[in-house]
Amino acid sequence: MSQNAATAYFNYINSQGGICGRKIVYSPCDTGGTADGTTGCLSKLAAQDKVFMMGPSLDFNLDIVQKTLADNKLPWVGSSGLYDQEFTSPWMYPTQIPGGSVGALITTHAVKALGVKRIGVSQLRNGAGPSCTGKVKSTAEALGAQMVSVALNADVETSLDSQVAALKNANVDSVLFCNDPVNTIKFIQAAQRTGWKPIFFGGFVAADDVPQAAGAYGKGMYGLTMYDFYKSDSPGLREYKKITEFYYPNTFHHFYEQAAYVGAAAIVATLKAIGPNVNRTDFVKQLKTMRSFDVGLGLKLDFANLKNAVPSGIILKADDNLQWQIESKRFSPSGAKSSVSESVRPDFVADRTRSRIAPARTF
Incomplete structure (x- = not known):
C-alpha cells in the first residue's frame, strides 16, 4: 500500500x-x-x-x-x-x-496522562528498537517513572510467551512496544493466554488491523500516529x-x-x-x-x-470494537523545544515480508 x-x-x-x-x-x-x-x-x-x-x-x-x-x-x-x-x-x-522520538512520545503520554510508574519494554533487537528503548528509559526517568525491564525479540518469533513471562515477573504496570506491529500483536496474544493485561502502548501500530489482530486484549491498547489519523x-x-x-x-x-x-x-x-x-x-x-x-x-x-x-504525534486508543479512536491532541515529547509552525503545501486540489524499492525519474 x-x-x-x-x-x-x-x-x-x-x-x-x-x-x-x-x-x-x-x-x-x-x-x-x-x-x-x-x-x-x-x-x-x-x-x-x-x-x-x-x-x-x-x-x-x-x-x-x-x-x-x-x-x-x-x-x-x-x-x-x-x-x-x-x-x-x-x-x-x-x-x-526516528525510533528514539517514538519512544519519547509514547513514554511522555504513558507517564503524564496514564500515570504509569513501572515500565516494561518489548523491543525488536534491531532497526528502531534500541533507540526507541533508550528514549523510553531516559524520558521515564526525567518524568519520575522507571523502565524496569526489557524483553528482546527477533524479526521472526513463533510466540512471545517467554517475553511476556519476563515482563510479568518484573511486576511492570505497562508494556511499551519498541517493536514491529507483528511482534506487538504476538505479545498481546501471548499475554491474553496468561490472563495478564497491563497497559499496552505501541509505537508502530497505527494501522486498523493491529488491535483487531491482537484480539480481545487489544481493547483499550494505546498507539502512536505521527501523521494525523487517516480516518479524520x-x-x-x-x-x-x-x-x-x-x-x-x-x-x-x-x-x-x-x-x-x-x-x-x-x-x-x-x-x-x-x-x-x-x-x-x-x-x-x-x-x-x-x-x-x-x-x-x-x-x-x-x-x-x-x-x-522536534517530533510530534497523536495518541490513539482501541475502542470496544477494536477500532482506533483519537485519544489526544498533537503534542511533542517532554523536554522538547518548540518547533516551527509554518508549513509548505504542494499545489494540488483535491505485509511485512515483502519490500519494494522504487526510484523516481523525470523525462
Whole structure:
C-alpha cells in the first residue's frame, strides 16, 4: 500500500501536466523482503537503470544501503525511517520520525496522562528498537517513572510467551512496544493466554488491523500516529484520501502509506521549486530548504535536520470494537523545544515480508 500511495500521487501530478512539462516515472523493484534483494535492487537501479533518485519505499533492510547511495551520490526521499542510519546518511530523507522520538512520545503520554510508574519494554533487537528503548528509559526517568525491564525479540518469533513471562515477573504496570506491529500483536496474544493485561502502548501500530489482530486484549491498547489519523476529516486528509482512493479504490490506509505519500509530495515540491534544469546537487540543496514541510497531515518535517528535528504525534486508543479512536491532541515529547509552525503545501486540489524499492525519474 505504501507503493500505491506514492504511485497515486505521482500519477496525479502527471495527469496535471507533470513538472515543467515532464512526467515522473516511478518504477518499483521487488526485493522479496531480503537483504540480498535490497542490495540487488539498489545496485540495478543505481548502476544499470541510472535513476535520478530513489523514491518513497517501505523496505526492512535500509541499514545496508548507505554506501551504495554515497558511492552513486544518489538521494533517497521517503524512506521508511526504521533504522537510525537513515537519519545520519546525507543521502537519505525518511518521512517518519526516528525510533528514539517514538519512544519519547509514547513514554511522555504513558507517564503524564496514564500515570504509569513501572515500565516494561518489548523491543525488536534491531532497526528502531534500541533507540526507541533508550528514549523510553531516559524520558521515564526525567518524568519520575522507571523502565524496569526489557524483553528482546527477533524479526521472526513463533510466540512471545517467554517475553511476556519476563515482563510479568518484573511486576511492570505497562508494556511499551519498541517493536514491529507483528511482534506487538504476538505479545498481546501471548499475554491474553496468561490472563495478564497491563497497559499496552505501541509505537508502530497505527494501522486498523493491529488491535483487531491482537484480539480481545487489544481493547483499550494505546498507539502512536505521527501523521494525523487517516480516518479524520481535515483538508489535508481529504486530499490525501481523494488522490490515493481515486487510483486505488480499495487501498488500505495506515501510517506507512501516509509516509510514502508525503515523500512523493516532498519530491514534487522540490522539483517544482528547482524548475526545468534539474541535477542531484540542486535537488538536495533545495530539499534542505524545507524546514517545516507539511502537506496537511500534521507532522512537520525538517529536511535539513531530520535527526534532531522536534517530533510530534497523536495518541490513539482501541475502542470496544477494536477500532482506533483519537485519544489526544498533537503534542511533542517532554523536554522538547518548540518547533516551527509554518508549513509548505504542494499545489494540488483535491505485509511485512515483502519490500519494494522504487526510484523516481523525470523525462
